[in-house]
Amino acid sequence: MMRHMRPHGPVVRTVRHDPADRPLLVIWEATRACALSCVHCRAEAQPRRDPRELDTEEATELMRQVASFGRPSPIFVITGGDCFEREDLDELVRRGRGLGLAVAVSPSGTAKLDRAALVRLQEAGVTAMSLSLDGATAQVHDGFRRVPGTFDRTVQAWATARELGMKVQVNSTMSSRTVHELPDLAALVREYGAMTWSAFMLVPMGRGVDLGALSAQQCEDVMNYLYDLGPHVPVKTTEGHHFRRVALQRAVLEERGADHVEVMGLGELYAELTERTAVFGWGDAVRARRPPVNVNAGYGFVFVSHVGTVHPSGFLPVSAGDVREQPLPEIYRSSELFTGLRDTSLLTGRCGTCEFARVCGGSRSRAYATSGDPHASDPLCAYEPGSFPYAEDVAALLAS
Numbered sequence: 001m002m003r004h005m006r007p008h009g010p011v012v013r014t015v016r017h018d019p020a021d022r023p024l025l026v027i028w029e030a031t032r033a034c035a036l037s038c039v040h041c042r043a044e045a046q047p048r049r050d051p052r053e054l055d056t057e058e059a060t061e062l063m064r065q066v067a068s069f070g071r072p073s074p075i076f077v078i079t080g081g082d083c084f085e086r087e088d089l090d091e092l093v094r095r096g097r098g099l100g101l102a103v104a105v106s107p108s109g110t111a112k113l114d115r116a117a118l119v120r121l122q123e124a125g126v127t128a129m130s131l132s133l134d135g136a137t138a139q140v141h142d143g144f145r146r147v148p149g150t151f152d153r154t155v156q157a158w159a160t161a162r163e164l165g166m167k168v169q170v171n172s173t174m175s176s177r178t179v180h181e182l183p184d185l186a187a188l189v190r191e192y193g194a195m196t197w198s199a200f201m202l203v204p205m206g207r208g209v210d211l212g213a214l215s216a217q218q219c220e221d222v223m224n225y226l227y228d229l230g231p232h233v234p235v236k237t238t239e240g241h242h243f244r245r246v247a248l249q250r251a252v253l254e255e256r257g258a259d260h261v262e263v264m265g266l267g268e269l270y271a272e273l274t275e276r277t278a279v280f281g282w283g284d285a286v287r288a289r290r291p292p293v294n295v296n297a298g299y300g301f302v303f304v305s306h307v308g309t310v311h312p313s314g315f316l317p318v319s320a321g322d323v324r325e326q327p328l329p330e331i332y333r334s335s336e337l338f339t340g341l342r343d344t345s346l347l348t349g350r351c352g353t354c355e356f357a358r359v360c361g362g363s364r365s366r367a368y369a370t371s372g373d374p375h376a377s378d379p380l381c382a383y384e385p386g387s388f389p390y391a392e393d394v395a396a397l398l399a400s
């Protein structure tokens with residue numbers, strides 16, 4: 001990876017191979033079936049499987065197409081709905097591994113997520129698993145997931161996975177209903193241990209439309225808070241691309257010895273989250289800060305739906321093709337939708353004039369969800385292009 005460096009390490013990582021040629025991640029929605037009905041569900045999950053889903057052989061062909069991108073192969077993530085609704089899940093993991101892919105799964109916190117299932121997955125060769133935890137207590141999390149017992153099952157699966165030596169990513173949705181849970185969630189992640197903790201910046205689509213998205217100011221507060229957690233928790237963001245802008249700004253401000261609260265214009269939410277975390281008394285850094293990676297919808301990232309249609313992200317419901325009709329690498333490399341999204345000169349509004357566009361680019365999914373235009377500004381970003389006072393320092397970091 002190329003790095004935007006400061007003396008003691010990278011601030012933002014840029015993928016070494018060309019992300020326009022080969023994605024880092026291929027996310028496959030194996031099914032939309034799920035026993036839960038979470039209030040923010042992208043997929044508007046259904047109780048039963050769709051007969052049009054890719055079957056075992058078609059899914060194997062998809063994995064062959066993923067392997068044909070070349071080495072190192074993209075990570076193949078099997079998601080849903082609930083991927084445990086597929087009886088062939090273990091077999092698919094086994095076949096993916098046989099094709100030389102790293103295969104990760106993203107199940108729901110249902111009764112199917114038990115120890116026996118995790119052992120079978122591990123024997124099949126699964127590389128990692130992600131789990132969703134939106135609250136630090138059963139009351140908040142189960143309220144969000146709408147099924148009692150989901151919190152306990154998820155935490156139990158987390159403990160079992162760790163015991164089995166599996167890598168675990170924890171995903172938490174940022175919304176006005178759950179944002180005050182952040183300090184306690186951070187403490188939980190720190191205590192249980194995780195490969196990554198991903199803060200999902202809600203995209204208003206599916207059932208998430210009515211969920212109380214954060215304001216741009218609150219998002220700025222949250223991202224700066226997440227940056228502060230970096231030396232203690234392996235934090236990243238999903239659909240929160242301007243976290244890379246925040247990381248660059250904070251690195252510059254640290255070098256300058258400037259007050260980030262004042263320069264970044266941080267507000268009450270930042271003060272509240274910081275104060276509540278201070279009581280934990282975590283002290284010195286326990287880990288190296290994890291620099292965010294420069295990937296975006298259609299740039300390092302591709303989503304294949306349950307019926308085989310290809311999208312720049314799971315939150316951007318515009319299709320660029322169908323893997324039943326055209327190989328995935330062809331669609332990824334050449335479709336107008338994907339090549340257009342990779343062209344930052346097509347960005348409009350604030351994102352179009354922003355000095356951070358090349359390492360950020362904003363959430364194309366949120367731009368589409370709120371305006372119908374995937375090239376429009378990301379409404380969850382509060383930054384006014386050109387307003388950061390240390391432009392030369394930023395330019396030097398971006399050039400390094």
Ligand code: SF4
Nearest residue numbers: 351354360361362381
């Ligand atoms: S204005 Fe757009 S490109 Fe600039 S930091 Fe915000 S989201 Fe990123």
